[in-house]
Amino acid sequence: DTAVSQTPKYLVTQMGNDKSIKCEQNLGHDTMYWYKQDSKKFLKIMFSYNNKELIINETVPNRFSPKSPDKAHLNLHINSLELGDSAVYFCASSQAGVGGGTGELFFGEGSRLTVL
């Protein structure tokens, strides 16, 4: 039973298209994240949601829009895809802060986006 699952695992699309990546966690965590890993393996946070509320919104183009329908789901929609958007996108969750949990991140398997 996968703790953090994201779909699709692979996504190949043309420039200018719109695509979405979905993420679900069954750990009961309050906080979910999207990270982008570039070709040099560098991990950069994009967004973080706590109980459906946006708490971290790094410098990311407006073409990227996260949506959290409930605390177990965090989806990423990308408009007008560009070549530079090619990367692996990781969803993660944690139970951080006062009240419990160790704060560690649990990662999904990643979604490899290739823009042609």
Place this chain on the structure above:
Amino acid sequence: AQSVTQLDSQVPVFEEAPVELRCNYSSSVSVYLFWYVQYPNQGLQLLLKYLSGSTLVKGINGFEAEFNKSQTSFHLRKPSVHISDTAEYFCAVTDYGQNFVFGPGTRLSVLP
């Protein structure tokens, strides 16, 4: 704000040799420290973490790390590596809020 430095981008080592992967951090507040491993085409998996208490932390797969507050370091060690340890290793810090900051990663290559 926190930052993490991993000075070695690549570390080649022969099988059964010891290895140390270095991690230094900077922060104006107390932090919690983590090491993650990423095998090819997979997500990141927690190796070990330091939250409080003993500064020597033992993790999975025979890895351990030592927190040194005065040197702001959290180096990862293994006394004898295996081929299967070949992977990318990431050091990360958080102020126990919601923001985790990752280092650039160290590629460990274990040679036969």
